[in-house]
Amino acid sequence: MNIFHGRFGGNLFSGFLALGAVAAFPGAAHADENLFGYNTGAETLPKGSGEIYVFNTLRSDKGQGTYRALDTEIEGEYGVTDRITVSAAASFLTIKTNGLLIDGYLPAPIDKGPRFSGLEVKSKFNILSPALDDFGLAVITSAEWKRLDPHSGQLKTEYEGKVVIAAQKYFRQGQIVWVGNLGLKAGHETRAPIANLPAGFDWPTTPEMEIELSAGTGLSYRVAPGWFVGAETHYTSEYETEVGQERWSLFAGPTIHYGGEKFWATLTWFPQIKGGGERYPGQTDTGLHLIEKTKTEFRFKLGINF
């Protein structure tokens, strides 16, 4: 069964898209720029204005068997001042995997979702405005609670804190936009036990600590009024209590953005270019990290301002 169509996928996607389309038409909403799928700019919302986002990220293909996961995030954002934006988000996970077990990471086939997977609160503080100060700079801090493991779909409890420094620069009066991000994430997770694990299968349930470093950049060009075409890249490296550097990966791909009077939409294709760290036994794509990452990601973002 195709999880993205048969049981809930078509309905899920269609539902969110319909929600976005319906909400987009009435009222006067403004499209804030969110030109990239994985990197963020330095701008904040004006005081008193709000925005609702729906992010869908499809992660697929670990090289063997079937692996598809859809992360859906619904986020509300509000401009407290012209320089401070706060937001809260709820996330949902839809996952189907079979034909591939990875000791310690993918313990069982699964076909579930969408299930509520976590909550996040975030604040963004704009230090420099890219239009006003020539160079934009913002600090984004967030705290997240998760109840599902995004890789296996199994139950776990995770608390994460993250800090991102976001830089942004306009070129040619805004025809070209550059952004750069640096991030540091720390997480504390405890997995729930699983019954009937394969013999000798490792599924640690003692608390673990993770630290992830990330760096990304993107460049987007305004090809027509409201339309931007660009490319972006994102590097992450994760360190764990037991194993030191567990993984690193570099994703890069094209992105297309439309921003109009009523809402904006961004679509990014993000294949993994290079990766390393731990590999699962029998992994044939040795130049990629495929335990916690996949070969390809697609992200579709929809934002509605009010």
Place this chain on the structure above:
Amino acid sequence: MTRFTWASLFAVPVLAASSSAIAADYLTVAQAQHILVPQADAFAAFPVTLSPAQLTQIRQISGVPQRTAQPRVWRATSGGRLAGWVIVDEVIGKHEYITYATGISPDGHVLGVEILSYRESKGGQVRDVRWRSLFRGKTVRDKFKLNQDIPNISGATLSSRNITDGVKRLLAIHAVALAQVR
């Protein structure tokens, strides 16, 4: 994913584009001309072709490039005598182009700025007469620094910056190509 889902995924931006391509046109060029130089009794299109050297000069004076070598210029006259100039220009807004007109006196002072088309739903304060009146009397020698001599408009920083830079650029066109014309 299925073909149906992908079709939906791409359908929304297309739907958005078709739904939001609504231009908000506030003034015609003729209306703007009469507001900017009210004493004029005639407005004649004044063909200007800027040389590469003049384009370089304009960039040096204004700090931003003049994208076209043929700006849209009208010569305003009153009783046959030069009363001022009207230049219609476009700058990049947050998402769409902003079309505006600037009136310039024969001696190079801003007579006024009028917004002809503004297509963004926020930052409409650029149409506010109080904001636009802050340009009146400025010359090419003024700084035109946003948030110093022209206030920024929250939520439309890029639009207000580009209009501010644009007005200075039009004053530079006047200084380079029109100031000697009588």
